Amino acid sequence: MKEGGNSRFIFLGRSHCAALTVFPALGLRKDDLCNRGRRRFRWSCPIRKFMTRERVFSGIQPSGGVTLGNYLGAIRNWERLQHQNYDCIYCMVDLHAITVWQDPKLLADQTRQVTAALLASGIDPNISIVFHQSAVPEHAQLAWILNCVARLGWLNRMTQFKEKAGKDREKVSLGLYAYPALQAADVLIYHAHQVPVGEDQKQHVELMRDIGQKFNHDFGVDFFPLPNAMIFGGSTRVMSLRDGRKKMSKSDPSEMSRINMTDDADAIAQKIRKAKTDAATLPGPEVVGDDGKISTEIEEARPEAFNLLRIYSTLSDRSMASILAEFEGKGFGDFKPALADLAIEKLGGISAEMRRLESDPAEIDRVLAEGAIKARRITAPILEEIYRIVGFLKA
Numbered sequence: 435m436k437e438g439g440n441s442r443f444i445f446l447g448r449s450h451c452a453a454l455t456v457f458p459a460l461g462l463r464k465d466d467l468c469n470r471g472r473r474r475f476r477w478s479c480p481i482r483k484f485m486t487r488e489r490v491f492s493g494i495q496p497s498g499g500v501t502l503g504n505y506l507g508a509i510r511n512w513e514r515l516q517h518q519n520y521d522c523i524y525c526m527v528d529l530h531a532i533t534v535w536q537d538p539k540l541l542a543d544q545t546r547q548v549t550a551a552l553l554a555s556g557i558d559p560n561i562s563i564v565f566h567q568s569a570v571p572e573h574a575q576l577a578w579i580l581n582c583v584a585r586l587g588w589l590n591r592m593t594q595f596k597e598k599a600g601k602d603r604e605k606v607s608l609g610l611y612a613y614p615a616l617q618a619a620d621v622l623i624y625h626a627h628q629v630p631v632g633e634d635q636k637q638h639v640e641l642m643r644d645i646g647q648k649f650n651h652d653f654g655v656d657f658f659p660l661p662n663a664m665i666f667g668g669s670t671r672v673m674s675l676r677d678g679r680k681k682m683s684k685s686d687p688s689e690m691s692r693i694n695m696t697d698d699a700d701a702i703a704q705k706i707r708k709a710k711t712d713a714a715t716l717p718g719p720e721v722v723g724d725d726g727k728i729s730t731e732i733e734e735a736r737p738e739a740f741n742l743l744r745i746y747s748t749l750s751d752r753s754m755a756s757i758l759a760e761f762e763g764k765g766f767g768d769f770k771p772a773l774a775d776l777a778i779e780k781l782g783g784i785s786a787e788m789r790r791l792e793s794d795p796a797e798i799d800r801v802l803a804e805g806a807i808k809a810r811r812i813t814a815p816i817l818e819e820i821y822r823i824v825g826f827l828k829a
């Protein structure tokens with residue numbers, strides 16, 4: 435299902451069916467009808483009814499550099515999904531980034547840099563829609579409505595808010611608190627089905643299901659499909675190189691805690707050499723269960739060691755058992771140089787391509803602008819439907 439055409443819905447009557455003009459982006463045809471009863475009406479959503487492929491949506495904050503965690507937990511999976519039976523939409527979520535202070539002089543370049551990371555990782559703007567969030571106003575417009583649907587108690591449970599706000603809760607922005615409602619809008623405004631993310635985003639995806647369900651219930655409609663978190667691959671939670679119990683994060687004050695996609699070979703080798711480990715040798719493949727997993731007990735006893743092993747396994751696309759068979763009985767003096775060589779081999783090409791792309795900011799801006807046009811072909815008619823459901827008068 436490819437994008438194209440500038441079509442829209444034409445509603446013939448206030449309370450009955452609607453005829454649709456051609457809307458190729460959604461696979462809709464003229465005269466496709468939707469049923470709309472009277473008062474406490476139920477809508478069978480015309481947009482969803484005619485979608486032939488599942489839609490994937492995901493986002494990344496341009497709030498700093500892109501880390502190995504972002505790459506292995508998300509971007510690499512996004513690249514693979516675009517070659518499967520999905521329509522993929524990937525977004526630089528700059529509205530989310532400003533929930534904590536961003537220097538306006540840097541934000542635009544950070545947005546370009548994150549876009550460059552996606553493109554350099556193989557995300558193809560001719561296959562996927564690639565754009566920045568502030569260029570598609572329907573995200574923020576739906577977010578306001580969802581702010582009125584989501585309950586305070588739900589947001590109070592969000593662990594990411596608690597972590598980010600820390601002890602100084604009174605001083606953080608209102609936006610940081612409402613962040614998950616905007617994230618729900620990001621996905622629901624596309625009627626997306628699948629949300630490929632790292633493990634840290636699981637709770638936010640569960641919340642978007644709750645919000646979508648409450649909207650459907652409150653307005654008596656079957657409008658929003660409830661999205662699923664797609665958490666897959668060998669590195670759904672890449673940990674800090676300095677502390678195996680903390681997530682690798684772009685906001686960690688220690689540069690040595692993470693590998694950035696812009697790091698050169700020397701920096702990657704140095705960070706891996708200095709990564710925290712332990713004195714024991716590596717175990718054999720017998721620690722891997724029949725399901726291919728290692729028990730939490732075993733992993734928790736050596737979090738740093740298993741973090742590095744998982745990174746190796748994911749980067750090499752090899753099973754943990756085959757890696758342990760190769761390195762069994764060896765220490766980190768042997769394993770770390772092998773990991774550094776692998777990381778340099780796999781990431782070196784991406785960071786060189788990022789540098790090439792970043793040297794032509796106008797081209798990145800062109801890709802984003804084109805992506806925003808494609809995105810709005812989907813979001814504008816869906817928002818129109820939402821406004822009608824909510825009872826807003828047509829402007």
Ligand code: TYM
Pocket residue numbers: 491492493494495496503504505506507508509527530616617620621629630631632633634635638669670671672673681682683
């Ligand atoms: P963000 O910008 O923190 O991260 C982008 C993606 O990278 C994943 N990720 C990781 N995966 C494994 N290990 C890590 N250490 C690691 N660090 C980050 C994240 O899980 C994420 O998939 N709230 C989101 C952005 C967002 C979004 C959305 C995502 C806004 N709207 C709608 C999905 C759908 C965030 O802050 O991601």
